[in-house]
Amino acid sequence: MIPAAFEYLAPATVKEAIGLLQQHGEDAKVLAGGHSLLPIMKFRLAQPKFVIDIGRIPGLDGIKADGDAVTIGALVTHDAVEHSDVLKSKCPLLPETAAVIGDMQVRNRGTIGGALAHADPAADYPGAALALDAQITAAGPKGTRTIKAGDFFVEMLTTALEPSEIITEVRVPVLGKGTGAAYVKHPHPASGYAVVGVAVVLSVSGGKCQRVAIGVNGVAGKAYRASAVEKALAGQSLDEKTVAAAAARAADGVDVQSDLYASSEFRAHLATVYVKRAVLRAAERAK
Numbered sequence: 001m002i003p004a005a006f007e008y009l010a011p012a013t014v015k016e017a018i019g020l021l022q023q024h025g026e027d028a029k030v031l032a033g034g035h036s037l038l039p040i041m042k043f044r045l046a047q048p049k050f051v052i053d054i055g056r057i058p059g060l061d062g063i064k065a066d067g068d069a070v071t072i073g074a075l076v077t078h079d080a081v082e083h084s085d086v087l088k089s090k091c092p093l094l095p096e097t098a099a100v101i102g103d104m105q106v107r108n109r110g111t112i113g114g115a116l117a118h119a120d121p122a123a124d125y126p127g128a129a130l131a132l133d134a135q136i137t138a139a140g141p142k143g144t145r146t147i148k149a150g151d152f153f154v155e156m157l158t159t160a161l162e163p164s165e166i167i168t169e170v171r172v173p174v175l176g177k178g179t180g181a182a183y184v185k186h187p188h189p190a191s192g193y194a195v196v197g198v199a200v201v202l203s204v205s206g207g208k209c210q211r212v213a214i215g216v217n218g219v220a221g222k223a224y225r226a227s228a229v230e231k232a233l234a235g236q237s238l239d240e241k242t243v244a245a246a247a248a249r250a251a252d253g254v255d256v257q258s259d260l261y262a263s264s265e266f267r268a269h270l271a272t273v274y275v276k277r278a279v280l281r282a283a284e285r286a287k
């Protein structure tokens with residue numbers, strides 16, 4: 001399949017890219033790894049007249065430890081996240097998540113900025129970004145601003161980014177001692193996307209759960225925090241019975257999606273199973 005004709009533009013700086021977005025408005029689309037944009041262009045679900053390739057802009061592909069956080073450039077590929085020693089030691093949830101995205105070709109080209117900006121409800125990073133309280137840096141005509149992951153995902157394929165803004169960086173916390181994290185996923189057998197994906201970050205002190213954050217993707221129209229489960233676990237010991245009772249609330253207050261592969265009932269059931277697994281795994285790692 002061949003997409004509709006478009007003009008290819010390759011800015012050399014973020015400022016130039018923002019200028020092109022301002023100039024061409026709704027006729028323009030940013031291109032990063034192309035692994036979401038090009039398929040939808042081939043299906044003619046998007047027909048931008050201008051494709052602005054940010055892939056040649058220097059300085060957007062680094063992973064750096066920065067005090068109690070790690071910053072990840074928007075152009076960092078899933079493969080680079082998976083194999084980053086900095087992330088493996090300071091925020092292992094992201095490498096664990098990146099490792100189960102699509103296949104090797106997808107991981108070699110797809111970028112963290114593109115995955116977050118695309119906001120596919122079945123993508124893997126959004127749940128992890130929510131569980132980590134990640135901060136997303138967006139550069140636009142008025143300068144840069146930071147958007148909390150909790151405010152970033154607005155609805156299916158829609159984020160809080162303004163039309164002329166570009167994600168430049170994602171900031172995640174260093175996960176310290178006593179903190180455990182886990183990402184578990186039920187992949188769609190054909191596409192590999194998450195039917196259900198659950199990211200958990202929790203800390204344990206004196207045998208009790210202190211802080212817990214659970215991000216869920218695949219289940220609803222956008223990734224969400226399983227707040228009912230978080231409330232049920234706070235201050236509790238993380239034994240299997242307590243975790244199972246809390247996990248039963250994984251889809252509370254959520255409009256559960258349904259498709260040919262998974263009915264909403266089956267998906268909601270999977271959510272409880274995978275929330276339980278992820279919490280128990282994170283608790284084990286927190287020891």
Ligand SMILES: Cc1cc2nc3c(=O)[nH]c(=O)nc-3n(C[C@H](O)[C@H](O)[C@H](O)COP(=O)(O)OP(=O)(O)OC[C@H]3O[C@@H](n4cnc5c(N)ncnc54)[C@H](O)[C@@H]3O)c2cc1C
Pocket residue numbers: 029030031032033034035036037038039054074100101102103106109110111112113114115117118120122123124125161165166167168191192193194
């Ligand atoms: C066969 C296949 C299987 C896949 N399986 C999975 C999977 O299992 N899990 C998963 O999570 N994903 C999966 N993906 C999607 C993949 O992870 C994509 O790489 C990702 O969703 C988009 O990243 P990209 O860099 O390719 O972005 P692009 O396709 O280049 O862009 C995607 C969207 O984001 C915008 N954009 C890109 N970068 C920026 C930026 N820095 N600032 C603002 N806007 C930006 C673009 O304008 C576009 O609207 C799969 C893709 C394919 C083709």
